[in-house]
Amino acid sequence: MDIAEEAPYRFRIEPSGAMRVPGVVFASRELLRSAGQALDQVANVATLPGVVGASYAMPDIHWGYGFAIGGVAATDPREGGVVSPGGVGFDISCGVRLLAADLDFSGLASVLDRVMDGLDPAIPRGMGRGAVRRLSGSEELTGILTGGSRYVVERGEGDERDLLRCEDSGAVADADPGQVGRRALERGAQQVGSLGSGNHFLELQRVAEVYDPAVAEAFGLSLNQICVMIHCGSRGLGHQICTDHVRAMERRMPAHGIQVPDRQLACAPVESDEGRAYLGAMAAAANYGRANRQYLAQAAREVFKRIAGARLDLVYDVSHNLAKLEEHQVDGERRRLCVHRKGATRALPPGHPDLPADLGTVGQPVLIPGTMGTSSYVLVGVPGAPAFASTCHGAGRVQSRHKAARGVSGKQLRATMEADGIAVRPSSWRGLAEEGPAAYKDVSAVVEASEGAGLCRKVARLAPVGVVKG
Template sequence: MTTREFDGVRLEKVREHVWEIPREGDMNVPARVLASEELLEQIGSDDTLQQLKNATHLPGMTDHAICMPDGHQGYGFPVGGVGATDARTGCISPGAIGYDINCLPEGTRVSLSHGRRARIEKLEERFEQEQAAVAAESGLTCSDIRLFTESSEKPVYEIRSETGDLVSATADHPFLTETGMRELEDIEPGDEVYLHPFEGFPDEEAPEFIVLDEEDFADEDPQLVRVLKERDLLPLRSSDEAFHRLLKLLGYHTGDGAFGDGITTFYGGREDLEAIRSDIEAIGFTPSRIYERERDHQIDGREFTRTEYSVRGQANAFKQLLIRLGAPDGKKVESDFTAPNYLEKLTDWQRALYLSAFFGAEMSAPDTVAPKNFYAPSVSHNRIADEAEAGEAFLRDLMAHLEDLGIETNSFERVESTQTAAGKVERFRFGVSSEAENLVRFFTQVGYRYNAEKRRKALVAAQYLKRKAEVIDERERAAEKARAMADGGAAINEVKDRLSSVNDRFIERSVYEQRKGRPRPPADFPDFSEYQERVTVREDGAVSTEVVSISEAGVAKVYDIGVAHDAHNFFAEGFVVSNCGVRMVRTDLTYDDLRGREEELVDALFEAVPSGLGGGGIAKGTADVVEAILERGVEWAVDEGYGVPSDLRRCEDEGRREDARPEFVTQKAKDRGRNQIGSLGSGNHFLEVQRVTDVFRPEVAEAYGLSEGQVVVLIHCGSRGLGHQTCTDYLRKIEKQHGDLLAELPDKELAAAPAGSALAEEYYGAMCACINYAWTNRQLITHRTREVFGDVFDADPMADLGMELLYDVAHNIGKKEEHAVGEPDADGERETRELYVHRKGATRAFPAGREEVPAVYRDVGQPVIIPGSMGAGSYVLRGGDASLDTSFGSTAHGAGRLMSRTQAKQEFWGGDVQDDLAEQQKIYVKAQSGATIAEEAPGVYKDVDEVVRVSDELGIGDKVARTFPVCNIKG
């Protein structure tokens, strides 16, 4: 048996073009990939296979979860994925059908690994090499960034917290609240959101130099050097990921570690030692389990017992690596170590890794000297008299590094001398200045690593100090205003009435006593202990904070990222944040009729058909119109003069889902759809004029009205913002109402409502209404396209040009369908059951005879339309005889992306792509931006010929005709 493996996912070849991921663990069914060897390599290059495997965990999943030949990674469920769940005992999953992404404006700072912050737009060229900080239930962690999106300008809003923190976002961007993720427009002043106060330092590029090489280990056994080289730790460069982890391990070990015979031991809390274990593993060594023992202690005559936890690095190579990096070997009090010299060469965020880890081990925790004021966190350090000079140098080095980072320190102190068995020991100390702004900088930029308790308390302290500063600023502004009003002749009572936010005594002192310096907080301002009781602190360090204002902030280009971690969130300025189809219209025109008029036609279509993000459509979207479209679909369009009766007969489900329930579509979704009726949108949505170049099955082509040389029009778009919003709305509802089911799934993006539940029925009704909207959207674009052709060719589009709809088929859809499932019985029959068939970026492909196929095509099979890229052909297929047994009556929906939009824009320049298509292939493209053209360049997609070959040879979608682009408009 032929097997393949991609990132730990094993596939077995069942037969030609069919690969199976065997069922294991909690998988409900196996998974299958329908692909050639060439396509399998491409599908296995991203997270598609793992997402497909995850999809098998959906309750009620039947037979197989399937990936089409054009499959690629999506959100939760792969694009090109098909999954059928039992309609009585299974579930329905919005994530397995498709939904939208929300956005943040340019300049928003995102928290990354190693205490770095970067502007979100700067991640575009390197997001796949980055990790973002994530708020997980178990604590703060980091996760690979798997997605970066950029959109044109959208309205954004500024949210301000009681602690003075600011972030801007689109109205639909989710923020973490105490009741889960809520979109910004659902949040009001007075509500609480979570904010992670740790800022870190700007993400400066690490300097490039060799920290250690083989010469540093010349006196060691060559086998030790070989171990380090095998782990890519020699040579060790200052920009290496391993070096950054070693900086933390080195700093902590210098404070609270010890060496034994080939052993490296770290002491600390259990939670913190787990983080140390992870970093040891990440650089290639195997740490021990966490050891636990009871130890007796005596301090100032007081005896007590406490539990000591430790973890060990058990390789001598690891020990020697830390020693060469500057870890003190032997008893620290008798050592001559100082801070490593190479720290001076590093960027701020790199130095902070070492310092914060050392402070996690050795610096005192945040604490108050008075109810509203804090001690200066301090570090003490002991050395025997002979090494006192080195001890002093070590602490002064740390002070200098902090000063370089903008953190002020108190004076260096020689605290005391004591006589011990080892001789005279000197004790030194310094502290971080307790001035409020300085403490906030220290707590939020350096702080404590490998010490979660100190870190969480520091972050709460930072929020408290920021809130205190905000209140003082408010009082200072009130004092200035009071003095200005009094100087202008206002009576003191008038001043008091106007400034009711502060008390009368404060106003009197401000006016009469002319106080010097900043005011104090009011008497009722909470003590730090009271503040700690009021706020909620998560395990990851995020602190609840009240929203004080939300205001319009204009429009801006917006961005978003997606992380691999199941929590699916990240930090933006510290805040914790987280249906389409295609139709083809035939004409009686030939390519010869069109030749020479391509540019005229593309300009006219671009002018007539709204495209791009945002509003603007063909029909006026009143509330009644939207309701009618959601209820009746294309029927409404035909009745309103936007189509002809034959359009209904040649559309999937005759352009109307009878199960549609508009009342279950939220008002917010309806409002988003009102101004987009009859518009293309953006991204991979397009209107393309094509010519038929090849006919493979003449009898079927004749039934479809296709012949070589003929001009056809392909329209690819969906339900715009209405469908996206509906899916997002129901994902949030499902997360709240069915969290128990969500907790059992391997990916939160697979959130599903149990079949038979009220929410499942509501979502299904709302989704069917969105399908009606999508069909109507394409119908109105068809109407406008007919008008343009009529104008350009001075002819009646129907009577003279024969612009009949060939077919309209949905791409992102979930449907109740009956299918034969399971193993055959003794008579060779399989059980027929009603299923929710989820098709995300896949196309229904029913064969001849199936009653859902329109009567006009029932004898030959359902038309299937497979768009290719702008520089390649597209295909018309018919539903294959094997589709029902192989893929729940489904096939591919396009060529399938090979590279992300970001990578596409790095590889291609929109203007060059546009020029090359026109000059070399006589394909004329017009779009709202060059970036859109670059994102959809021919080289961005898989080979559509190969995708269709697999479909044809498997018998799930039979080749009928091939088309080639003439002109194309995009959003």
């Protein structure tokens, strides 16, 4: 593969073979060395019909299904551009919600253990376990699939700020529950308001550093303030939707004259029946993910109010696994594109029409979770950023879960973290060990590369105080 450094934190894969556009990887030299075979996936994505600009990869790039995790690609429907479920992933609308408390660390310290003991049973987590919300019937699930967090707030669980400070005002338009299969609905009905497993978590954090005080103030953040970060997605419902529509597209690709170098890149033209069906189902899963985080936020709010007498206000909620129809400038022309972001976060600049009014002059909050025991970051979108206003989404995995679990026991990891002043409430020792910091890249290096590449700008660093883990 012909790859060369064309600017600081920017590497280019020259088009070859069936590639229609180059690959562009935003990374330091050290981070690039850990990308491995994921670079082949960047090149494969560059072969998709209708792809424009480049096949991009963020600094947290690692191997994924079809697309690399950290992959961004846009296709033009007018030129036969396709949508590929592999460019979104199985956990549709996996994302991050950040809430800021009206108390600082000194106000939490004396009740931290009680708050953690309250969150432990209040936040369902683990593989297939429990849910905050027991649905009364299919109508309620349909309301969630079409209304997202807006549906939840309208029923008294949240406030107007929860919609104003949420991507898409809490709900993705054009959701079509009719394109969601029976098995997906069955799985989703049992899991509304739950973290799941893997790298999903609810974490108590302290604002440890503020890099841009004016923007931090606009976001509602201040030094030493306590925050709650929630990282989860659409659970089994999203996974099943991806599985079902990959199969459907794989069967229909020959009829559309599409060939791909990897069957995991199964796709269909955006304007085809299969493309519209997937986008409708994906939007429904995205709304499920928003509602999921809304219910979990409400559960956390109740614990904070009861034990600490504190309020939690939403800073922002943003997905990092989604495909969206957006307008972008390409070769001097404004074009409507299908932008895939898989393990990548939309990062709108100041003045963008999709921003809430109170953030219009500063830009979109970008939420970057670290690993257990390491910092997380709040970033902001910047003008003129490449990659269709996208940036990284987290640290990026470098070890398999099996290898991570061999390196440390869950009990050892918890002891180490608590010795560092981080309270830990796991649902299983194995799950905790699989998500140890050694399994991931250095999130600070990822953020540095993202900022250095002109994708975003740092606003604040958040240090962990307590972790609730699946």
